[in-house]
Amino acid sequence: MLKPAIVRQLENIVGKDAVLTAKEDLATYSYDGTTTWSHSPEVVVLPTTTEQISKILKLANENRIPVTPRGSGTNISGGSVPVKGGIVVCTTRMNRVLNVNKANLTATVEPGVVLQDFNILLAKENLFYPPDPQSFLSCTIGGTVAENSGGPLCIKYGVTKQYVLGLEVVLPDGYVMTIGGSTVKNRTGYDLVPLFTGSEGTLGIITKITLRLIPKPAARRTIMAVFDDMTRAGAVVSEILAAGIVPAKIEFVDNFVIRRIEEKMRIGLPVDAKTMLLIDADGSVAAVESEAEQILELLAKGGATIARPAKDEAEATMYWKARSAGFAAIYGAARTVVAEDVTVPRDRLSEFIVKLDEISKKSGFEIVLIGHAGDGNIHPSVFTNSREKEDLDRLQDTLTAIFEAALELGGTLSGEHGIGLEKKRLLSKALDPMAISFMKRIKSVFDPNDIMNPDKIWERS
């Protein structure tokens, strides 16, 4: 239990209405977007300034109180679940866009800015910030930096770390450190910016972010293709890339997901299709035309039963809306859903799909696929309605089997969701032990008292 004196000090820092201690409020900060992890904090604070965060961390550090940073809590790794109780520092009220610099193609934002609000603001200026986690309607930019998020667009445009130029971070002792800057080139000593990007809130709290922007592509074309063979769809993705074409997005949705989305949204998706690919070409008008033509040709040659461009912007938007609802649609399908985030090299995708089918048959768990085929991050999701311990243990074994299959093909444990709690038991299988040892040492340099988001990423021995 947190001492009442600590709560009073927090109230002095942020004001009474920004400190939540009622059991009912704490319950609503116990979860993130996963179905497996839940733990209430002892107090939630909603700061509005860097200075407040500095004071909060100093207080927490002096009293050795665990601190879990949180944005909108939409991550799917357990990363923002306060498993050790303590303080949740929620950044949702730090949501100002501080500047958009059109001439330097940068923007500086506070961590609580919701990604979609930022996108809308940029679109008015004809600017574009590509990282597009499918939680864009709710996730905060601070969260996407802490998780180094990616999405469909990263096949062509890369992930968050490729856009973060500078950060202001509050260290566990309260020191406010500025790293990086607002230049695209920056070669001054060790680059600490990518260390914080993807650090999952374990090193400090990000309070200001300078992002690189690009001009908005002039044109976009969405192509929908249907296959009655999943591995064929996987092979076509490799064929498109081998032909020297890098579309903006190549997304893969299997039959289960198509049916589930259609059931909820009623938008006329091909419910009999084994697999649907959604492909976006973007760029100048001429480039998009020719790229779309080549893609359609490759799809037809590759065995697509349907391959056609969306007839207008409305149809394209509808497909992408369905795609972004896809995950949520799976999550609603069962009590326990684990969305795997393994990623394989793009040319091994169809082999991986065959392996997943074998694992599903052997384990008896349904495994559905929805994800970013273009970068090999296909998100096999495993779920069960059972609450029996035996079944849940078997589920974990199945996840291990999926991960091992991906590793055998030269893949990785997590493409974009991060490790958090969900995958930490597998970390030692995915990394060189020396790499883990260095990570632990880095953590202890920044956070000697282990107050920042403790018990995440690797297992404490």
Place this chain on the structure above:
Amino acid sequence: MNASLMEISKFERDTEQCMKCGFCSYVCPVYQEERIESGVARGKNELVKRLLSGELQMNRNLADRLYKCTSCMACTESCPAKAPIPRIIVAAKADIARNMGMRFPYGLAYRHLLPNRNLLGKFLRAGSYFQSSFMPKSNGIIRHLPSFMSGLSRGRQIPSIASKFLRQQAPEINKPRNGASPVMRIGYFTGCMNEFVLPHLGMKTIDFLVRHNVEVVMPRDQGCCGAAVFLGAGDFETGRRIADSNLLAFSGVDYIVTDCATCACTLREYQRFLPNTPERKEAYTDFASRVVHVSQFIADVLGLQASAFQTPAALKGKKLTWHDPCHLNRHLGAKEQPRRLLKSLADTKYIEMPSADRCCGMGGQFNLLNYELSQKIGEKKIESIEATDADIVVTACPGCQFQLLDGIVRQKKPQKVMSLMEVLG
């Protein structure tokens, strides 16, 4: 099943639809102001789930958080699983009311006055005398409702009580003129606004329908729709009494038509929340299938074309914009009908406002318990209205109309607020 959670338990499957993606946060008017998790559907759903599992108990803290919802249903619309959290909250209110007693401002007066239209009329009549003698008139039609009537207006600008109620002006049976045989027979549900505050609008609606060869019956035994009673305060028992009596009053008509989006929605919701016997389930469901909002009735059932509408002289050359009442737009699904009607008005210009479907912040009981928050949400709506440069904001819900009027007057904006039937002529 825990008997004290009887109503929420019926929605247990719905509570499991939420997968915590948080898409609701982007559209929730309450969350957008406070940015606290218990304000948004995802958080409220978690509270209900923990109540069902026994991890949380029913208490004032829990009730306060669940009640902080305008029922705008934007969360459900945005939700990939279409989880109907605002409906779960209505069920929760019923269990809270049964176990913890009714909340302020729901007292005996409401329980007994609202179901009885004649009694309420007398009460309001007394109130209106009080209003004119003791309250300063702010301008023409706007002043404060006397405090004894509600004790709740807290400075809100609201229109005054009419000197002659609708039932004192309109006959019970209104047949098409010149002996024309009616194309159908409908029951007109007046709603408290047109009955007591703006009876001339009720007269206009009746007249409009009669002119289009509809026989309009205005049953004298109709009462309040019950929105404040069972949707707002969770008093399902009184709600059932109201429902039964309205069903009886409206037997034998083809449709039940109303000007008020909230009334239309509430009449349709009897079947969702109130049935406690198979007979009631069947009767309420049949009743719901015949309830339409007047915009749906005119656009879809009568299928009137542009030529049927005459632009009132005062509206000629004016710019109109439309505010979607949540009850009409998301609850009843009538998004396009009112727009079609407005666009067909000659010599006017229709301008769509940004975020026309965003809740105005009124939400019935919500605004009584969270007045400042309600005002803040309302301010965003006034900004939207301003962006259109329109002369007139049209809507179809007295609650919205109160809220828009209140915001416009407080912020000294030039726009007029009118109800849909007022402009259709």
